[in-house]
Amino acid sequence: MKVSNHSTVPVYTVAGSQTARPLPDWLVRKRKRSLKQDPEFANRVELLQDFEFDEASQCIRVSEDGDWVMSTGTYKPQIHTHYLPHLSLSFTRHTNCLNETFRILSSDYRKSIHLQTDRFIELHTGGELHYSTRIPHYGRDLILDRHSGEALVPSVGTNAEGMGEVYRLNLEVGRFMRSYEVDVGGEDTVTAGAGSLQGGILAGSVNTGSVAEESHNLLAFGTSLGTVEFWDSRSRNRVGILSAQQDRLGDRAEITALEFHNSGLQIATGNSDGLVQLFDLRSPVPLLKKDLGYGLPIKNIIWLNSGVSTRAQTVEPKILTSDKKIIKIWDPRDGTPWTSVEPAVDLNHVEWCKDSGMLLTANEGKQQHAFFIPQLGPAPKWCAFLDNLVEEMAEDPNDPNAFGNGTAGEVYDNFKFLTTAQLRQLSLDHLVGKTGLLRPYMHGYFVAQKLYEEARLISNPDLWQEQRAKSIQAKINKERESRIRGNKKVAVKVNRKLAEKILEREEKSERRRARKVLQKGGDDDMVDVDQAPTNGDIEGEVGAPKRAGGVLSDPRFARLFEDEDFEVDEASHEFQAINPSTRLPKGLTAAEQEELESRKGSSDESSSGSDTERVRPVRKETAKDDGRVSSVSYKKAGHNKQKGPQMVVSTSDRKPQRIRDKTFGTRVSKLNDRNQKTPGSSTTTVVGEREITFAPERRQKKPTSDGQKHDRKKDRRSASGNVFRSM
Numbered sequence: 001m002k003v004s005n006h007s008t009v010p011v012y013t014v015a016g017s018q019t020a021r022p023l024p025d026w027l028v029r030k031r032k033r034s035l036k037q038d039p040e041f042a043n044r045v046e047l048l049q050d051f052e053f054d055e056a057s058q059c060i061r062v063s064e065d066g067d068w069v070m071s072t073g074t075y076k077p078q079i080h081t082h083y084l085p086h087l088s089l090s091f092t093r094h095t096n097c098l099n100e101t102f103r104i105l106s107s108d109y110r111k112s113i114h115l116q117t118d119r120f121i122e123l124h125t126g127g128e129l130h131y132s133t134r135i136p137h138y139g140r141d142l143i144l145d146r147h148s149g150e151a152l153v154p155s156v157g158t159n160a161e162g163m164g165e166v167y168r169l170n171l172e173v174g175r176f177m178r179s180y181e182v183d184v185g186g187e188d189t190v191t192a193g194a195g196s197l198q199g200g201i202l203a204g205s206v207n208t209g210s211v212a213e214e215s216h217n218l219l220a221f222g223t224s225l226g227t228v229e230f231w232d233s234r235s236r237n238r239v240g241i242l243s244a245q246q247d248r249l250g251d252r253a254e255i256t257a258l259e260f261h262n263s264g265l266q267i268a269t270g271n272s273d274g275l276v277q278l279f280d281l282r283s284p285v286p287l288l289k290k291d292l293g294y295g296l297p298i299k300n301i302i303w304l305n306s307g308v309s310t311r312a313q314t315v316e317p318k319i320l321t322s323d324k325k326i327i328k329i330w331d332p333r334d335g336t337p338w339t340s341v342e343p344a345v346d347l348n349h350v351e352w353c354k355d356s357g358m359l360l361t362a363n364e365g366k367q368q369h370a371f372f373i374p375q376l377g378p379a380p381k382w383c384a385f386l387d388n389l390v391e392e393m394a395e396d397p398n399d400p401n402a403f404g405n406g407t408a409g410e411v412y413d414n415f416k417f418l419t420t421a422q423l424r425q426l427s428l429d430h431l432v433g434k435t436g437l438l439r440p441y442m443h444g445y446f447v448a449q450k451l452y453e454e455a456r457l458i459s460n461p462d463l464w465q466e467q468r469a470k471s472i473q474a475k476i477n478k479e480r481e482s483r484i485r486g487n488k489k490v491a492v493k494v495n496r497k498l499a500e501k502i503l504e505r506e507e508k509s510e511r512r513r514a515r516k517v518l519q520k521g522g523d524d525d526m527v528d529v530d531q532a533p534t535n536g537d538i539e540g541e542v543g544a545p546k547r548a549g550g551v552l553s554d555p556r557f558a559r560l561f562e563d564e565d566f567e568v569d570e571a572s573h574e575f576q577a578i579n580p581s582t583r584l585p586k587g588l589t590a591a592e593q594e595e596l597e598s599r600k601g602s603s604d605e606s607s608s609g610s611d612t613e614r615v616r617p618v619r620k621e622t623a624k625d626d627g628r629v630s631s632v633s634y635k636k637a638g639h640n641k642q643k644g645p646q647m648v649v650s651t652s653d654r655k656p657q658r659i660r661d662k663t664f665g666t667r668v669s670k671l672n673d674r675n676q677k678t679p680g681s682s683t684t685t686v687v688g689e690r691e692i693t694f695a696p697e698r699r700q701k702k703p704t705s706d707g708q709k710h711d712r713k714k715d716r717r718s719a720s721g722n723v724f725r726s727m
Contacts, residue, residue, distance in 0.1 A: 003393075009339035009375050012390060014383075015047045016343065016361075016369035047370050047383060048082050050089040057362035059101045059349045066353065066380065068109040071362055072099035079124070081109050084382035095122070095129075101142050101349075103151070105171070113151055113171075115142045121153065121169065135167050143209045147217050148233050150177065154206035154221060158184060164206045166221060180231055182206050184223050208258050215264025222255025228269060230281075242269075242279060257321075259301040268319060268332075270298025276321045278332055290335050296323040300350045304329065306377050318376075320359075322350045327359070329376070341371050356380045415439070415446040423447075426455040477518060492552070492561035495568055499552060499561055506550045 002013045053073030060071040068090075069082040077098050083090040090109075097118040105111035110126040119139065122132045137155035145152055153167040164184035168177040184204025209221045218239070219231040228242040257270035266287075270276050274295045277286040292298070302320040319332045324346040329338045345365035352359055357376035361369040372379060372386055379386035423429045423438075423445060431438050432445070439446040457463060492499045551557055560566050569575060 009373065011339055011341050012372040012374075012386075012393075014358075014370040014372050014386065015051055016363070016365065016367045048084075048087055048089075050080070051082065051370070052367040053078070053080070055366065056364045057348065057368050058099055060351045060360050060362040060368065061102065061104050062351055062353055062360070063104050063109060064107040067382070068104075069360065070102070070104060070109055070112060071368065072102060072114070073362070074098055079114075084380070087382065093124070093128075096120075100139060103142055103144050105144070113142065113144075115139045115153060121151070133169070137165065139167070140205060141208045143211055143219075145211055145217075145219065145233055146213060150233075152180070152209060152219070154182075154209050156205040157203050164204055164223065166206055166209065178236070180219070180221070180236070182221050182223060182229050183225070183227070185225050207254055207256055210258040210260050210267070212260040212264045214262050215260070218260075218264070220258050220260065220267060222258050222269065224254045226252030226255060226271065228255060228258065228267070240281075242284060254297075257298040257301045259303060261303055262305055266332075268301045268303070268321075270301055270321060272297040274298060274323055276301065288332065288335050290321065290328075290330060292321060292323055292326060292328055294323055294325045296325060298323055299347065302350070302352050303332075304352065304376065306355050320350070320352065322347055324348070327361075327371075329373075339373065339375075343369055353380050358383070416449050416452040417441070417444055418447050418452070419444040426452075426459050428455055480514075480518070490552075494564055494566065495561050498568060502551050 003010050048069070053071075055073070055075045057071055057073035060069065062069055067084050069084060071080050071082075072078070072095075073080070077095045079093045079095065079099070081090045081092070082088065095114070095116070097116045097120065100115045100117050102112055102114040105113055112124045114122045114124060116122060117138070119137070120132050120134050121139075123130045135153060135155065137157045139153040139155050141154045143152040143154075144150075149170060149172040151169040151171060153169070155165055155167060157164070159165055159179075159181070161181070163181040166180040166182060168179055169175075170177050184206060205224045206221050207224060209219065212218045212220075217233060219233055221229050221231070223229070226243070229238055230240040230242070231237065232239050253271035253273040253275065255269055256272050257268075259268050261267065265281055267279050267281065268276060269279065274292045274297070276290040276292070276298060278288040278290075279286050298321060300320070300322045304318040304320055317332055318329050318338060320327065320329050322328070325342065327341040327343075327347070327350060329340065330336060331338060341359070343361070343363065345363045347361055347363050349362040350359060351361070356378060357373040358380050359369075359371040359373070361371070363369055372390070374387070374390050378384075379390075418426070418428075420429065420443075423432070428438070428447065428451075432440075437448045437451050460466075490496060490499045490503055552561070570579075
């Protein structure tokens with residue numbers, strides 16, 4: 001966000017800062033890639049999505065509930081409606097002609113009335129155009145008289161009697177009523193001739209109007225003669241005329257803007273020369289005159305009567321006036337300027353979000369503007385994050401856009417925030433509104449730190465003793481908790497993993513007990529009383545307290561961690577079935593597999609021939625082995641006694657298992673028993689596949705007797721007749 005006014009009252013430009021771009025659109029889109037490295041472009045704030053028109057915007061309004069913003073613009077003529085809680089565009093709708101101005105009839109966006117430049121009045125609903133009608137003359141403004149349910153349209157030209165007209169469209173009945181006839185100076189006999197109804201360029205007109213809704217409900221109409229006529233909507237009669245003062249050349253400027261005060265006793269008028277005048281209805285003499293300085297017609301006058309109060313907001317009344325060049329906010333009592341906003345493009349309309357510091361504008365640029373003035377009021381509820389952004393910018397001394405650059409920290413440094421109850425406790429409530437040491441903020445006050453410390457010491461002289469007692473108690477609690485959580489070492493002979501698991505579980509229970517002790521105030525006896533048996537239970541029975549040492553120091557379970565007969569065999573099938581996560585990995589290296597096979601071979605040799613003794617090592621082998629047979633086991637099985645190497649093709653027997661063989665151990669034992677009865681080199685795996693391997697060996701000559709010669713021809717037929725081959 002940029003600060004557009006570096007005065008004591010800063011104005012932040014939230015949206016529309018890049019409106020006046022000298023480059024064409026196609027070149028801007030082409031250079032967007034280079035903007036990624038621009039820190040200013042990266043830190044921008046996009047308040048509302050698609051808050052812009054293709055060419056320009058004409059009028060903008062905020063609904064009564066504060067959740068919808070409707071704006072009209074061109075080109076093509078269209079209507080944009082934004083849903084503020086979502087900060088996005090809800091829908092867009094195109095119209096046949098440019099929009100002059102419009103009003104929202106309902107509390108949200110669902111009903112609206114639009115005055116078009118082709119003399120049509122259109123009634124829109126949430127879905128589409130509902131109805132359109134046409135008026136005889138071109139309309140200049142659109143006013144709502146909610147008490148009578150009428151839409152008033154001041155127009156250009158005169159009727160047959162030479163009077164200007166304000167058309168009355170009764171929204172309840174659905175037809176036009178008799179118009180208000182306002183004196184606009186007669187017909188334009190210079191350019192159009194006598195008897196002209198429509199009039200020419202110099203024809204009189206009723207330019208604008210206003211309704212005092214919150215008081216007496218008088219109607220005020222400003223004319224091209226510089227007069228203001230007051231009408232009573234109940235009697236349909238003129239009740240008064242306010243004549244404007246002539247300038248030094250003797251001309252009267254046209255009235256282009258009107259606005260009643262909430263009290264109904266004051267009215268502000270703006271003319272075509274850029275002069276704003278404040279009148280009291282009881283006097284024809286203006287109370288104050290304010291010149292905006294550009295000599296351009298006044299477009300908007302808004303009385304800034306906020307219903308909320310903030311830390312930075314002042315209680316003085318303010319009024320907003322604008323032409324197409326500048327927006328000025330000043331004091332209506334003496335005309336003292338408060339702040340101003342001068343955008344880069346021409347303004348068409350200004351809308352104030354009630355009870356906030358947000359201003360929305362319709363202008364000649366593509367992007368619509370949004371200005372935020374923190375000292376005027378807080379950010380609206382749909383963009384409450386702006387308050388935090390503004391405070392961070394104001395307190396950052398390194399931010400070049402900070403309006404208080406060099407004076408950051410004066411708001412919160414050396415101040416203590418206290419609520420009203422805390423002020424009353426310190427006996428400082430009598431200083432509220434009487435000294436600068438107490439700064440009101442939200443639901444409390446910022447009090448000077450030095451004053452706060454002195455008041456606290458006076459109200460409680462023993463404060464240092466309480467603080468010392470709190471620090472001592474904190475140290476005691478810390479030491480007590482560390483004492484309860486003392487580290488313990490496991491000193492057992494067997495089942496070390498089981499002992500560590502039990503010890504870890506006991507430490508967790510001790511931590512929970514330590515927290516209960518601290519919650520009880522640090523009294524161990526109170527916790528023991530709550531857990532102690534009430535019916536005189538004996539130790540060991542149901543409900544008896546546990547031993548202080550736990551399971552490891554219990555003599556009943558002492559042999560579990562001392563005698564090797566109670567050691568848990570983690571390689572057994574029963575243990576792995578209960579603890580599947582502790583199974584040995586299947587993928588072993590060649591050295592580990594050979595060592596495992598050698599162990600199994602030695603166990604097989606020392607085992608007896610009974611079937612029950614052979615089942616256990618087979619289970620271990622099956623659990624640890626993955627189905628491969630090494631050369632060592634091949635030799636021990638007796639295959640080296642054969643005459644030569646043999647190659648046997650592996651076969652797979654996929655037969656359905658019997659129903660009675662349900663368990664894994666039963667099937668493995670049967671397969672291994674079958675293999676041991678028929679010695680050979682084949683091994684049947686669990687799934688039914690049979691794998692056979694062989695170990696090739698060098699053929700050795702058998703020793704022959706002296707009297708016996710080996711006849712080669714008997715063993716092998718010679719294919720040659722060479723005698724030396726048989727020698």
